[in-house]
């Protein structure tokens with residue numbers, strides 16, 4: 001007899017494993033299926049985020065930042081030493097250990113919450129009317145049944161047409177996190193989030209990095225003033241970003257990759273590099289799910305079609321995270337996973353998509369929540385702007401990291417905060433205050449009247465709020 005569950009989750013990335021935990025907390029009998037396999041052949045739950053995304057990239061960003069600080073900035077603090085060296089293998093070993101801690105942490109959480117974990121591929125066999133058969137194909141294959149299914153199968157890197165990833169010279173995010181020695185020259189296609197983060201890692205470690213971006217506007221989704229400041233900082237660091245590039249033929253040999261492209265002026269160019277990272281977006285993982293067997297509707301990108309509540313076209317089947325519409329972010333996937341588990345329990349789980357923060361973990365970091373200046377102008381809403389530069393913040397000066405600013409946008413009449421945009425040190429942490437404030441529909445005056453610790457970077461948020469009312473104290 002096949003094992004029967006109340007809820008089966010396919011995929012144990014941040015969307016899936018969190019949905020499974022919340023469903024178990026709510027009293028359901030839960031199974032979670034995930035096929036990710038580590039180098040030793042074992043289960044590695046956590047999805048893209050844990051294995052080849054958020055976690056390993058942040059580990060390498062941290063290591064490479066330490067190296068750059070030691071090689072270029074320690075002497076500003078009066079610290080000098082000789083014989084600085086780089087052990088890339090050790091750096092990777094540390095990153096792999098961090099990944100493993102996270103994989104093991106999820107396996108522990110499954111046990112703690114009495115979730116049955118299946119290591120293998122999940123696919124629909126048949127179903128309808130709140131009863132589904134799901135096949136698990138792995139070392140041990142079996143079929144299980146469930147009343148409800150949550151699909152959280154995530155996404156994979158999109159390749160350039162005609163240039164498949166070989167993960168040796170033409171790299172997706174996976175290969176970009178495993179380069180064994182620092183290449184002399186790296187090319188990156190796409191100046192988006194991965195291009196900038198991975199480009200920064202390898203530039204800091206000593207590679208000459210050229211990023212070719214198809215669009216003419218840098219980080220088009222980011223507030224224009226913030227993006228401009230970030231572009232200035234990246235260029236100063238030596239990241240070569242070529243906007244408006246049309247990539248043509250790519251030839252990869254065992255030693256080099258040659259990329260023909262046309263620049264913004266329409267001139268034919270050639271870039272020859274040791275490694276090429278292609279980071280031009282991601283595609284939802286739906287192949288192999290056998291979604292046809294239950295009539296699950298997909299859109300033209302292959303994403304599962306869902307409504308605002310993550311309900312698919314089949315009652316009893318839900319989908320969350322990268323495999324559905326919306327930003328491809330781990331915390332968005334998690335919020336959807338929790339909300340779906342609560343909806344299955346008859347509760348009113350809710351995700352406010354306007355309050356999903358974004359962070360780009362470059363140096364300076366870029367973070368934002370809510371609407372930007374361009375979006376507000378386009379919507380015709382009257383608004384006020386307050387900005388405060390880190391140059392005028394005591395903590396930033398003490399840290400020696402004064403690039404960037406906090407920018408706050410508030411409604412012209414009600415003063416409600418509509419968006420907060422940060423480029424600068426610890427933007428990833430500073431943005432949390434803005435999220436809380438906006439969730440409680442705070443005004444800029446609310447932030448301006450709250451006592452912030454001194455000296456702290458967060459005083460810049462308070463000062464940006466004061467700037468909305470043209471009354472900064474320190475600038």
Ligand code: FAD
Pocket residue numbers: 010011012013014015016033034035036045046047048049050052053054055057120121122123152153154155173194285288289320321322323327328329330331332333361
């Ligand atoms: P995934 O994490 O992709 O997990 C899906 C899981 O399902 C995988 O384990 C997959 O193997 C499994 N699976 C797929 N199909 C099946 C099947 N049929 N049967 C069984 N298992 C299956 N986001 C952030 O918020 N912050 C960051 O800093 C960040 N950094 C990133 C850095 C990189 C380099 C990349 C590539 C992404 C990054 N992201 C970041 C994005 C983030 O990783 C994703 O948004 C997030 O992982 C999506 O979660 P998910 O649960 O939807 O899917």
Ligand code: NAI
Pocket residue numbers: 189190191192193194195197212213214215245246247278279280281282327328329358359360361
């Ligand atoms: P992206 O969508 O962020 O950026 C892709 C870039 O490639 C865009 O600027 C696009 O204009 C450009 N592009 C597309 N096709 C091109 C072509 N043929 N030639 C030249 N340029 C081209 O996608 P990316 O960087 O691959 O990342 C995927 C997603 O992963 C992100 O959108 C984000 O959701 C997630 N992610 C999140 C991170 C974070 O939260 N810090 C870190 C890394 C990834």
